[in-house]
Amino acid sequence: MSRRHRVSLALAAGFLALLYAAAFGAGFLAPYGFDEQDREHSYAPPVRLRFRDGAGRLHLRPFIHRWVERPGVPGVYAEDVTRAFPVRFFVRTPLGRPRLFGVDAPARLYLLGTDRFGRDQLSRLLYGARISLFSGLLAAILAVGLGLLAGAAAGFRGGWLDQVLMRTSELFLALPWLYLLLAVRAVLPLDLAPSGSFLLLVAVLGAVGWARPARLVRGAVLSARGRDYVLAAQGFGASELYVLRRHVLPQAVGVALTQLALLVPQYVLAEVALSFLGLGVAEPVPSWGTMLAELERYEVLTSYRWLLWPAVLLTGVVLSYHTLAEHIRERLQAGEV
Amino acid sequence: MRYAAARLGYGFLLLAGVSILSFLLADLSPGDAAAEMRLNPRISPGAVAALRVRYGLDRPLPVRYVRWLRSVASGELGWSVAYGAPVGPLLWRRAGNTLVLAVTAMALAWLVAVPAGVWAAARQGSWVDRLGLAASAVLLAVSELVLALLGLAVAARTGLLPAGGMASLDYDALGGWERARDLAAHLALPAVVLALSAFPVVLRHVRAAVAEALESPFVQAARGHGIPRRRLLWRHALPAAAKPLVSLLGLSIAGLLSGSVLVEVVLSWPGLGPLLLQAILARDLHVVVGAILLSSVFLVLGNLVADLLLYWVDPRVRGA
Numbered sequence: 001m002s003r004r005h006r007v008s009l010a011l012a013a014g015f016l017a018l019l020y021a022a023a024f025g026a027g028f029l030a031p032y033g034f035d036e037q038d039r040e041h042s043y044a045p046p047v048r049l050r051f052r053d054g055a056g057r058l059h060l061r062p063f064i065h066r067w068v069e070r071p072g073v074p075g076v077y078a079e080d081v082t083r084a085f086p087v088r089f090f091v092r093t094p095l096g097r098p099r100l101f102g103v104d105a106p107a108r109l110y111l112l113g114t115d116r117f118g119r120d121q122l123s124r125l126l127y128g129a130r131i132s133l134f135s136g137l138l139a140a141i142l143a144v145g146l147g148l149l150a151g152a153a154a155g156f157r158g159g160w161l162d163q164v165l166m167r168t169s170e171l172f173l174a175l176p177w178l179y180l181l182l183a184v185r186a187v188l189p190l191d192l193a194p195s196g197s198f199l200l201l202v203a204v205l206g207a208v209g210w211a212r213p214a215r216l217v218r219g220a221v222l223s224a225r226g227r228d229y230v231l232a233a234q235g236f237g238a239s240e241l242y243v244l245r246r247h248v249l250p251q252a253v254g255v256a257l258t259q260l261a262l263l264v265p266q267y268v269l270a271e272v273a274l275s276f277l278g279l280g281v282a283e284p285v286p287s288w289g290t291m292l293a294e295l296e297r298y299e300v301l302t303s304y305r306w307l308l309w310p311a312v313l314l315t316g317v318v319l320s321y322h323t324l325a326e327h328i329r330e331r332l333q334a335g336e337v
Numbered sequence: 338m339r340y341a342a343a344r345l346g347y348g349f350l351l352l353a354g355v356s357i358l359s360f361l362l363a364d365l366s367p368g369d370a371a372a373e374m375r376l377n378p379r380i381s382p383g384a385v386a387a388l389r390v391r392y393g394l395d396r397p398l399p400v401r402y403v404r405w406l407r408s409v410a411s412g413e414l415g416w417s418v419a420y421g422a423p424v425g426p427l428l429w430r431r432a433g434n435t436l437v438l439a440v441t442a443m444a445l446a447w448l449v450a451v452p453a454g455v456w457a458a459a460r461q462g463s464w465v466d467r468l469g470l471a472a473s474a475v476l477l478a479v480s481e482l483v484l485a486l487l488g489l490a491v492a493a494r495t496g497l498l499p500a501g502g503m504a505s506l507d508y509d510a511l512g513g514w515e516r517a518r519d520l521a522a523h524l525a526l527p528a529v530v531l532a533l534s535a536f537p538v539v540l541r542h543v544r545a546a547v548a549e550a551l552e553s554p555f556v557q558a559a560r561g562h563g564i565p566r567r568r569l570l571w572r573h574a575l576p577a578a579a580k581p582l583v584s585l586l587g588l589s590i591a592g593l594l595s596g597s598v599l600v601e602v603v604l605s606w607p608g609l610g611p612l613l614l615q616a617i618l619a620r621d622l623h624v625v626v627g628a629i630l631l632s633s634v635f636l637v638l639g640n641l642v643a644d645l646l647l648y649w650v651d652p653r654v655r656g657a
């Protein structure tokens with residue numbers, strides 16, 4: 001493996017690990033709740049972290065000034081330089097929940113600005129990552145798991161089961177994925193509690209995506225089944241289950257892994273697309289898709305650039321997963337896994 | 338000829354399966370348009386029941402499916418409860434728009450990606466090639482949704498292109514030539530966005546396929562005979578690489594249609610995507626089934642065209 005390869009792999013894996021950890025720890029890392037509104041700071045830009053005060057003195061601890069609306073100009077903010085609010089670590093919210101960092105009231109620490117309702121973008125981004133990243137991961141695991149089962153059954157059993165499974169998978173592949181997704185989503189209730197809609201998303205995505213992995217796994221199983229050592233094992237009286245577990249499935253695992261690395265980003269995108277279209281999780285629970293949906297109004301899109309962060313992170317996530325998938329494929333080809 | 342007939346027959350079987358699948362799915366869905374009405378206290382239960390009878394919602398599933406099939410045969414594709422009209426005419430118009438968008442985007446993407454891919458394959462490992470690969474990897478990671486939003490931002494900022502819709506307000510008053518120009522101006526943004534999303538996939542496949550063909554013995558031999566590089570690339574390597582590319586042409590339609598849903602919604606292009614979305618939200622099931630069936634028709638047709646193209650391009654398929 002060349003050095004450039006190693007660096008790109010480390011970058012991709014590191015970025016993903018960081019993001020997943022941040023999403024997991026959103027309750028502690030995010031300075032505010034995802035639905036805490038601040039009506040006086042609608043579309044406030046990111047605060048500026050400052051180290052040098054008005055008198056030119058340098059501070060080790062960064063501080064911020066509060067945004068106040070310019071009198072007579074709604075929606076335009078200026079810093080109120082008369083008071084400084086130092087950034088504090090390990091603070092407690094008014095309700096007593098511990099948070100990694102924050103500032104004293106009445107100032108608020110909007111590191112990435114706010115949305116229409118004055119909700120902190122950073123907090124929503126972190127809580128949204130929970131939905132977007134984990135639904136993609138879980139759904140991909142579900143889809144590949146189903147594909148592994150169906151593919152192994154079809155390839156190993158053959159006969160009518162093979163026929164039925166493969167013809168069904170062709171039906172699923174005869175539809176563009178987003179149309180298929182929308183079709184399945186159309187079947188299900190529209191208004192759900194957030195936790196329900198999260199599980200629903202996972203189930204829908206998983207149910208839709210089994211066809212391709214199943215076909216690939218079936219191919220791998222078929223090629224493994226014809227190998228001499230498998231025939232030999234069968235000749236020695238090995239049970240079907242033993243052969244499947246010991247000789248056939250290990251062949252299929254590589255295929256399944258590559259599929260997993262390719263499916264996760266696709267499913268993260270699918271969740272974002274569904275939520276963007278209003279068919280995923282509903283407000284006030286954030287997903288990167290519902291956050292991006294605000295940008296559909298172009299005056300918002302052109303005026304408040306900090307709302308584009310979900311798009312940036314989304315691209316980074318997909319790029320990282322593609323890099324991972326590329327590495328897994330290369331290793332498989334080199335026969336290292 | 339037998340090859341074409343077999344592919345065609347297979348396509349029809351597939352569509353029949355998709356129609357049953359989508360009809361079943363739609364039927365499983367909780368509530369129908371009449372159920373929504375039941376919540377309205379001003380509509381009596383008797384009126385709702387009468388509506389259900391009128392739309393045939395009280396019949397058993399197979400009966401409804403056959404009735405629906407009959408209306409498909411007549412081109413109506415069922416009845417839209419939300420629009421109070423047959424689904425067919427609604428769909429044709431929207432499907433035409435989606436097709437215009439998708440075909441334009443596909444043509445754009447392929448016209449740029451094929452020369453670029455051949456060019457990159459001829460210069461493997463050079464800094465241009467590596468830069469192209471890196472750029473296409475990044476572009477590959479940008480979702481159509483994000484691309485469409487960026488396109489919208491650019492259009493809104495610069496004002497060079499109309500930022501949505503398919504026609505200007507005064508479209509009806511325009512002459513033939515001006516109409517075409519108006520349409521082209523509106524088409525440009527969504528088509529470019531969609532083409533950008535399809536571009537990196539095509540580029541990478543062309544590059545890989547041509548690179549593989551360049552390695553093959555007959556190209557090496559041709560090079561040994563002193564055939565000029567340009568001719569070697571375009572007359573020898575590219576046709577030999579055509580097989581996977583033609584298959585990709587058929588396969589990429591699926592991605593293009595999926596992507597176009599998002600692009601259409603963001604850039605308000607009146608295609609199938611927005612219609613399908615509205616129909617889902619309104620529980621207008623026949624429209625949902627119709628739109629899904631049409632998307633599958635496009636896909637099957639696209640693959641059929643690719644198969645036929647392959648037959649024409651590749652003598653090995655003809656021999657088999």
